[in-house]
Amino acid sequence: MNDVLIVGAGPAGRALGAECARQGLRVVLVEEHPDRPWRQTFGAWADELPAGVPVAATASVLRAVTTAEHTITRPYSVVDTGRLRDWLTAPDPVVHRGRAVHAIRGAAGTTVRLACGRELSATLVVDASGHHRAPAGHVPAAQTAYGLKLPQERVAELVRPGEALFMDWTQPAATATDWPTFLYGVPLGDGRVLLEETSLARRPGLPLRELRTRLLSRLHARGVRTDDVEVEKVHFPVEQPAHRSAGVPSFGAAAAMTHPSTGYGLATSLELASSAAAAVARSLSAGPAAAENAFRKVVWPAPAKLVHRLRRRGLEAVLAMPPRDVPRFFDAYFKLPEHHQRAYLSGRTDLLGTLHAMSAMFVRADWPVRLRTVLAALDPRVPGAAA
Ligand SMILES: Cc1cc2nc3c(=O)[nH]c(=O)nc-3n(C[C@H](O)[C@H](O)[C@H](O)COP(=O)(O)OP(=O)(O)OC[C@H]3O[C@@H](n4cnc5c(N)ncnc54)[C@H](O)[C@@H]3O)c2cc1C
The missing domain is CATH 3.50.50.60 (FAD/NAD(P)-binding domain)
Structure with a gap:
């Protein structure tokens, strides 16, 4: 045995x-x-990866563009898959x-x-x-993305050498729905950059063809050639x-x-x-x-289950948000002190840190966003962890 x-x-x-x-x-x-x-391009905060994990590239600075531009100085790595x-x-x-x-x-x-x-x-x-696979009748919220691996010099304006683009919420011209998506860009360590049009979460996931149209619209508007490049497709449930x-x-x-x-x-x-x-x-x-x-x-220790419940409510708040509010919501997020940002993203068992981060976010958000957050928090259908 x-x-x-x-x-x-x-x-x-x-x-x-x-x-x-x-x-x-x-x-x-x-x-x-x-x-x-394995073909996925795995990105992770460098400080979260155990020592020795092979890394293809690390960006020491990340940019986030919401309604304003933010700089994140937490190193971010792309794993050598x-x-x-x-x-x-x-x-x-x-x-x-x-x-x-x-x-x-x-x-x-x-x-x-x-x-x-x-x-x-x-x-x-x-x-x-x-x-x-979700049980019949249940449509899970999914993250979807459509990406292209482009030579660094073609996209240096979007992803500067040594940097990564965490999210750029500027909306491309071609969109079939008003569901907001963002551009994500990371160096791959081989002279190329992965640029992905990403839908963080949507129920059901935003179709890949829509993401492709948006990415090409964004890139072609800047005169970036997209022929002869490798494609990466992402589709997985976040609940x-x-x-x-x-x-x-x-x-x-x-x-x-x-x-x-x-x-x-x-x-x-x-x-x-x-x-x-x-x-x-x-x-x-x-x-x-x-x-x-x-x-x-x-x-699944008890604090992780509780943090998971809070994160699920955070997800529901984003899913319920009118599209025009999403960039403002992330603007409020990137204005949080770094320890709050880190607690929400990485503190899997940090119940107090997650609560503080969420309440700090609540205080900074405007009233429509606050109202949606409260409604999501009270929604009894949001389940807990699948231990
Ligand atoms: C395209 C993509 C990009 C992602 N990017 C990131 C990222 O940048 N950063 C991040 O942190 N996370 C990312 N994720 C999320 C998550 O980290 C990955 O999904 C990760 O691969 C999960 O690892 P896993 O081993 O749990 O599952 P999987 O990678 O799905 O592995 C499960 C394995 O089980 C096998 N299997 C399934 N059923 C059976 C069965 N009945 N019998 C035998 N074998 C079976 C499958 O063939 C597969 O090899 C990404 C996910 C995807 C899909």
Whole structure:
């Protein structure tokens, strides 16, 4: 019997697998597409990434354009996705090719059945299979973006060397709806810059073709050539329907560890992998239930659940906002003292910091924004964390 079986060998599953192996646990991963390359361009605050994570580029200054221009001096990194995969693969855990279709909890552990009929067992099974499909009838809010990887010199006016563009809410000329989107731009470390037209969250996600039209309109208006360049498409839910499976805790996007208001989730998975693996190693000898409890406590401690609820309400407030108010809302956000900004973006277990940041934001916002925030806060339909 294996100690730990992880379903899904994406960044979260691999990070957890590598840390479990470092703890001396016998770990196996089950992955449907083990040879599929990772193509996402992962961005993260440099101070959130664990030491040693391979980085392609770091911008020391970020610009944000709302109704005014703001400068953010918190370094921001773009992860070297190709090297990340190798980095997470050492020490090499066993990866089984296959699709997990069913898990059966027994007294000594859990057995996972693969689509091919094979069965694998472990004392603890963890679901790291990524964002889950929403149940029928539920349309989750999604972040969508359409990006182009352009030579730096073509777009130096938009993303200056050494800098990144966190968000530019100036609206492009061509828009089929008044839903506001922003331009995001990061250096890729290979002489190119990724420019993405981004819809932070919308229910349902803003279609990619609309984002493409907007991005091309923006770039062509500035005379930027867009032929012969690589495309990046982003579409993922920022609200994860509660996924609860007795005996099978989840991790990464499957565990709703993505920040509901921003879509960031990679750094959290990488950072939590070592403490989650250590908790499992300490408790495994006491049996499957003890290991599961220890794991869940590390991944979703009580303060993180409460912070998640607050962030969900922040998401609802943005979703309910009239389009014209959105840039003003972010203007108020970037005027917050840095510690408030940081608490809201990064303080996953910082309940007090998140509350202070949200109340500071409330005080700075104008009355229509305040009213929407209150209505979102009182909405009983906003669920909690999917631990
Ligand atoms: C295009 C894109 C860009 C993103 N950019 C950022 C960013 O810049 N910064 C950030 O912090 N976050 C970002 N995110 C959000 C989040 O960090 C990523 O979605 C991240 O990949 C989540 O990692 P994960 O390992 O939890 O899930 P995934 O990466 O989705 O990995 C899940 C794995 O499980 C496998 N799997 C699924 N079901 C089964 C099954 N039944 N059996 C076996 N295997 C299975 C899948 O094949 C996949 O390999 C982005 C997401 C996307 C989609």
